[in-house]
């Protein structure tokens with residue numbers, strides 16, 4: 001089947017090498033818009049997306065994530081990406097983690113669709129449970145008790161994406 005959406009869903013890969021060039025506002029906004037159209041439980045649009053392009057704040061987030069990881073060899077968990085996307089959500093509500101995860105999925109698939117590379121980087125929860133994280137949220141005018149669900153490295157890929165590993169055999173069960 002020749003379908004661009006299906007092609008993107010199948011061929012998006014996590015990218016861990018980025019060009020230094022900053023993501024253009026046009027590409028960034030296309031990705032962010034796609035994020036806002038993810039389905040959310042009861043349609044309440046619970047998540048918040050923060051797009052960080054300021055180099056000092058990118059460096060701060062890189063350090064915060066590495067500090068949670070506590071692995072000195074992982075000095076740059078965002079792999080030098082020039083942009084970091086954050087998906088945060090109020091803890092109470094219908095389905096916070098599910099909502100934020102679907103937003104993150106839309107963001108990463110849209111990134112692929114406009115020629116960007118992305119990679120979900122774990123530990124957003126601990127980053128924004130910390131006092132430093134809460135301080136950032138306040139600085140950005142957001143509630144400081146939001147839960148960090150997804151953090152995403154974003155940039156133009158430097159080199160080819162790795163091939164997908166084969167899908168496990170019993171991934172799908174079809175009945176009928």
Ligand SMILES: Cc1cc2nc3c(=O)[nH]c(=O)nc-3n(C[C@H](O)[C@H](O)[C@H](O)COP(=O)(O)O)c2cc1C
Pocket residue numbers: 012013014015016119120121122123164
């Ligand atoms: C919840 C979650 C957390 C992840 N955390 C990290 C991470 O901390 N660092 C990283 O390099 N990749 C991380 N990844 C990316 C996965 O390693 C990647 O999606 C997986 O290996 C499959 O590869 P693909 O995305 O290219 O299909 C994470 C992915 C998910 C969904």
